[in-house]
Structures are given as C-alpha cells and as structure tokens.
Amino acid sequence: MSREPLELPATTRAFLAHPHTGILTTLRPDGTPHVTPVRFTFDAVTGLARVTTRARARKARNVASGGAAARVALCQADGFRWVTLEGRAVATDDPAHLAEAVHRYTVRYRAPPPAPPDLVVVEIAVDRVLSLNL
Template identity: 80%
Template sequence: MSRATVELPAGVRAFLARPDTATLTTLRADGTPHVTPVRFTYDAGAGLARVTTRAAAGKARNVAAGGPAARVALCQADGFRWVTLEGRATVTDDPERLAEAVRRYTARYRAAPPAPPDLVVIEIAVDRVLSLNL
C-alpha cells in the first residue's frame, strides 16, 4: 500500500529519534480526550508512528472503537521544543507488523518493550505535523 508521507525538516527528524517519551491523545466514546504517556517510534519512509501496548489498554480500545475514522495526536516535548504527529490510527496484532514495531522500539530505546500476551501495535498514518523551536 502506498501512503503519502509528510516531509519533515532535519531538526524534527533528529528530535523524533531521541529516546524520549510522548503523550498519546485518543478519544473516548463520549468524545473526551484520553491522554497517556507512551514510548513510540516514527518511520519517516512509511509515514507511520507506532505505539506498542496491550489490547485491553484504554488507548487501544479507544482507537479500535473509532473505526477507520479514528484520529489521534502524539506529542513529544522537551521544554519549549515539541513535535506533534497527527493522523488516522489503527490497532493490529498482525505478527509481522508487531515484529517491526518491536524491532524499531528496541533500536530506539535500547531495550525491548514489555511483551504482554495481548500485545498490539497502534499504527498512526501521520498526515499532519506541528512543531515549535526545531
């Protein structure tokens, strides 16, 4: 599947490569925001941000309940520097996609993510990037 990708300036790409945490904002069924700290990876070539989590986690349930229209925001901040990645999100337990998410997470954070039996990956097809001071 071909996906249009958002071109990121070098400073933004470097910032997103740091082993920092971010906040992921999903929407609950009643429309209120659910914000959680997460570790994530960004694949510029595919235009995908990935967050591994449990299928039972609120963030995964919120994305799944939103169907194909589910949108999320992922924001990494350091003082007055920040990047927000926005886009449509899906949840999958596909073994190949999980393996890719785990591989990228391990490379970024130098440790494998937790591996609960209900591990899934939230994939965000990034279509909007906002940043400040990068």
C-alpha cells in the same frame, strides 16, 4: 501501509530520533480525550508512528472503537521544543506488524518493549505535523 514520504525539516527528524517519551491522545467513545505517556517510534519515510500496548488498554480500545475514522495525536516535547504527529490510527495484532514495531522500539529505546500476551501495535498514519522551536 504504503505512503508518500513526509517532508520534514532535518531538525524535526533529528528531534524525533531522540528516545523521549511521548504523549498519546485518543478519544473515548463519549468524545472526551484520553491522554497517556507512551514510548513510540516514528518512520519519516513511511509517515508511520507506532505505539505498542495491551489490547485491553484504554488507548487501544479507543482506537478500535473509532473504526476507520479514529484520529489521534502523539506529542514529543523537550522543554520549549515539541513536535505533534496527528493522523488516523488502527490497532492490530498482526504478527508482521508487531514484529516490526518491536524491532523499531528495541532499536530506539535499546531494550524490547513489555510483551504481554495481548500485545497490539497502534499504527498512526501521520498526515499532519506541528512543531515549535525546531
């Protein structure tokens, strides 16, 4: 997925580099929100956020059922500072995409993610960034 680099202030990039937990919001098929804590990575150069999960997890199924129009929001907060990354999402089990996601997760959190047999990566092509107090 080749994209233009996101123009983010240095303070926002630095905040997103901290290994906090985020909150991922997806939409269920009936349109209601599903909100769940996740560990994630974000590449400001490509504008791609990644969340590893199980294929049968509600968040992955929500993304898959949304097709090309699946939009999600991923928020990282620390006290009164927060950043929300919004964009279109896809869930894939492509080995190259999974390897990249696992590598980035391991670097960020200093341990590999869980590795269930149905591991997928939700890739979010970030097109909107909202923040406060950064």
